[in-house]
Amino acid sequence: MTTILERYQGLHPRSAALHVQAARCFPDGVTHDLRYFRPFPIYVDHAAGARKWDVDGNEIIDYVMGHGALLLGHAHPVLRKAVSAQIEKGTHYGGCHELEIEWAGWIKRLVPSAEVVRFTSSGTEATMMAVRLARAFTGRNKLLRFAHNFHGWNDSVTGLTDPEQTQPWSPGVPAGFLAQQIVVPQHGRDELARVLADDPDVAAVIIEPTGAHASAVPIDPDFLPFLRDETRRRGVVLIFDEVVTGFRVSPGGMQGYCGVLPDLTTLAKIVAGGLPGAAVTGRADILAGIAFRDEPDWDIRRRIPHPGTFNANPLSAAAGVATLSFVADGKPQEHADAMAKRLCQGVNQLLRQMGVKGCAYTVSSMFYMVFGAGCPPPIDGYAWDWQGKPGATVPETPEPVMAAFKQGMLNRGADFMRTGGMMSAVHHEHDVDETLSAIEATLSDMQRERLV
Numbered sequence: 001m002t003t004i005l006e007r008y009q010g011l012h013p014r015s016a017a018l019h020v021q022a023a024r025c026f027p028d029g030v031t032h033d034l035r036y037f038r039p040f041p042i043y044v045d046h047a048a049g050a051r052k053w054d055v056d057g058n059e060i061i062d063y064v065m066g067h068g069a070l071l072l073g074h075a076h077p078v079l080r081k082a083v084s085a086q087i088e089k090g091t092h093y094g095g096c097h098e099l100e101i102e103w104a105g106w107i108k109r110l111v112p113s114a115e116v117v118r119f120t121s122s123g124t125e126a127t128m129m130a131v132r133l134a135r136a137f138t139g140r141n142k143l144l145r146f147a148h149n150f151h152g153w154n155d156s157v158t159g160l161t162d163p164e165q166t167q168p169w170s171p172g173v174p175a176g177f178l179a180q181q182i183v184v185p186q187h188g189r190d191e192l193a194r195v196l197a198d199d200p201d202v203a204a205v206i207i208e209p210t211g212a213h214a215s216a217v218p219i220d221p222d223f224l225p226f227l228r229d230e231t232r233r234r235g236v237v238l239i240f241d242e243v244v245t246g247f248r249v250s251p252g253g254m255q256g257y258c259g260v261l262p263d264l265t266t267l268a269k270i271v272a273g274g275l276p277g278a279a280v281t282g283r284a285d286i287l288a289g290i291a292f293r294d295e296p297d298w299d300i301r302r303r304i305p306h307p308g309t310f311n312a313n314p315l316s317a318a319a320g321v322a323t324l325s326f327v328a329d330g331k332p333q334e335h336a337d338a339m340a341k342r343l344c345q346g347v348n349q350l351l352r353q354m355g356v357k358g359c360a361y362t363v364s365s366m367f368y369m370v371f372g373a374g375c376p377p378p379i380d381g382y383a384w385d386w387q388g389k390p391g392a393t394v395p396e397t398p399e400p401v402m403a404a405f406k407q408g409m410l411n412r413g414a415d416f417m418r419t420g421g422m423m424s425a426v427h428h429e430h431d432v433d434e435t436l437s438a439i440e441a442t443l444s445d446m447q448r449e450r451l452v
Contacts, residue, residue, distance in 0.1 A: 047074035061427075063420075065423075110253075118280050120308055133287060186211065204238070207240065210249060
């Protein structure tokens, strides 16, 4: 009988050939860490709605959704119209334009803490800017962040820590940069309070406000008010990294949902409608560190310079305005959330029926599955029961199991971000039900190969 891997290779010969070519161009043959996949990734030809088609003609229900950037799915008519109209007018003016003001206006309207906005081209640039602004504003140097929270790959937020350490390490990052970072456990109230009390050089605290790895390890909502109080009391800038959660958890992001307002917020992905684009928003007095001033005694050396060839690019602005205006009423988010719950309820039912250890859970429209390990019991079939367990972590699915699941699901016509994904406003019940059938078949294949 054909194995999962053999079927994967048989269904994707053109992707395999393209990967051989790509390996001559790119390290590891890919252009993003999450696209690295053995024996080769699939290559996409085109996409529409909730689906995409690879170069071998396979139709695939997509749960990668542009790494979370496509709340409205692929090639949404609203976006096509907006971007097509703008491309006729120009792709880059090298100057100011009206759309950038309208784009910023939507951010200020939707994000509760947004007083002013500055655009960048990526989430990594946005977190880099936010940290620099915080340091300039406070006159302090250090950044406190939480274990396993991801904030891009700039030097200020890069580095892994050993379980018993607070000092990160990373090849290629000078020790001086790493010495300015302090890492504490997510939900580590005592550690957080101790660091802020003992170290007067902490400029900022940055967090993914739904929890580490885009909520794969969900946050205890009670922790956010505690974090806000502690940072405010110590004069420390609080940064919410809403690159993933902005406009997804609610029209106002996680802060709009929970009511805890940071000093600065980083945005990307949905903010530009799936085109390259990002922003830092928040307190006007902190973002004033970028501003030119006319005062006679002002020293320009106190200003943070911020160039950027593609800042507020007209195409990204057009897509951003179209997307934010479309999702402002919250209905797309509500639909995506409901579809994520439907999927996770179905997965948990399948796991019980098939005797497979694991669980599926969702935070808003972001969903996750754990296979081959024990998992906390879901509430109502879809929410991870982390309430009252602030130290809890999600068991990791073994790499061979994870790889086989992804291969098996691609064989059956669905693409996940490893064993999780992002639901969109254009996924519907029939997509979810078709996906559940694919999951059942894939788990059967994995049981036959004794992987689960």
